[in-house]
Amino acid sequence: MATSSGSSRSMGTQESRWRRHGDSHGDSSSPIPYREGPLEYTPAVLCKCDAKPVRFISWSDLNPGLRYLKCARARDGGCDFYNWVDPPNSSFKKQLLLDLRDAVKYWKRATGVAEQSLEDARMETARLLEGATREN
Numbered sequence: 001m002a003t004s005s006g007s008s009r010s011m012g013t014q015e016s017r018w019r020r021h022g023d024s025h026g027d028s029s030s031p032i033p034y035r036e037g038p039l040e041y042t043p044a045v046l047c048k049c050d051a052k053p054v055r056f057i058s059w060s061d062l063n064p065g066l067r068y069l070k071c072a073r074a075r076d077g078g079c080d081f082y083n084w085v086d087p088p089n090s091s092f093k094k095q096l097l098l099d100l101r102d103a104v105k106y107w108k109r110a111t112g113v114a115e116q117s118l119e120d121a122r123m124e125t126a127r128l129l130e131g132a133t134r135e136n
């Protein structure tokens, strides 16, 4: 009993850490690379511009993991074509995808910070070694 309450407490800490660093506010960029390009789908449909709409995956708080089609020129004078490809997820899967999204983003950022520290340490080491060599 004590073990399970302890582990759920630590999960809560981890989760709040993701939230604190989290970019769930407004950043719906994909945490993972697409397996298929935005235009690599069939059958093709056409938007009001008579063009093939692009297919994206939503990573918003409301619709994580759902694919949608959108006019390729929506931001550049295109039309308002917008269609969901996938049906809504259960609330369990929705929350699961949000947690996975936030975990991936947290670890990506943490890895980036660690790599930068390592690079700084390499530069500092090289600088110190160069100084030591010059003194000898």
Ligand SMILES: [Zn+2]
Binding pocket: 047, 048, 049, 050, 051, 071, 072, 073, 074, 078, 079, 080, 081
């Ligand atoms: Zn269009």
